[in-house]
Amino acid sequence: MKNSIIKIIKLKEFSQNRGLLSVVEDQTLDINIKRIYFITNVLKSEIRGHHAHFKTIQYLTCLSGSINVMLDDGAHKEEVLLDNPSKLLLVDKLIWHTMEWKTENSVLLVIANSLFDENDYIRNYQLFLKKVGRNEN
Numbered sequence: 001m002k003n004s005i006i007k008i009i010k011l012k013e014f015s016q017n018r019g020l021l022s023v024v025e026d027q028t029l030d031i032n033i034k035r036i037y038f039i040t041n042v043l044k045s046e047i048r049g050h051h052a053h054f055k056t057i058q059y060l061t062c063l064s065g066s067i068n069v070m071l072d073d074g075a076h077k078e079e080v081l082l083d084n085p086s087k088l089l090l091v092d093k094l095i096w097h098t099m100e101w102k103t104e105n106s107v108l109l110v111i112a113n114s115l116f117d118e119n120d121y122i123r124n125y126q127l128f129l130k131k132v133g134r135n136e137n
């Protein structure tokens, strides 16, 4: 059976009566962190992403609310609901991904191993399939 595309890292967490503190340390991730960005002010049902990266590897976490992430390696599609800030989802290079806001104003935090580079994006699904060797044409 094929391995799942979904890889989740469970963060160290500290939860007393005063809330939940979750920790990402350098050694938590298999990447060198180069960039952190977050997406806020998104309406319910909005879908973002619709791309893959040639090289960039990212970890996603939903800090508040719930976001459904679809990952596609060209052969298989899998979905995972991010609704817990103590979980980081790996989005590897060459994985087509979309993120659907299940709850308005959910906050998505992304940790990446590269600086922003538009040339690292594959925004055309047919080109993506070709790149991962899945284009039948």
Ligand code: TYD
Binding pocket: 035, 037, 039, 048, 049, 050, 051, 116
């Ligand atoms: P994009 O990655 O396409 O967002 P999404 O897939 O969530 O819809 O980025 C949206 C815009 O923001 C695009 O014009 C590129 C710009 N951007 C940066 O300039 N730097 C960044 O680090 C990121 C992630 C995006």
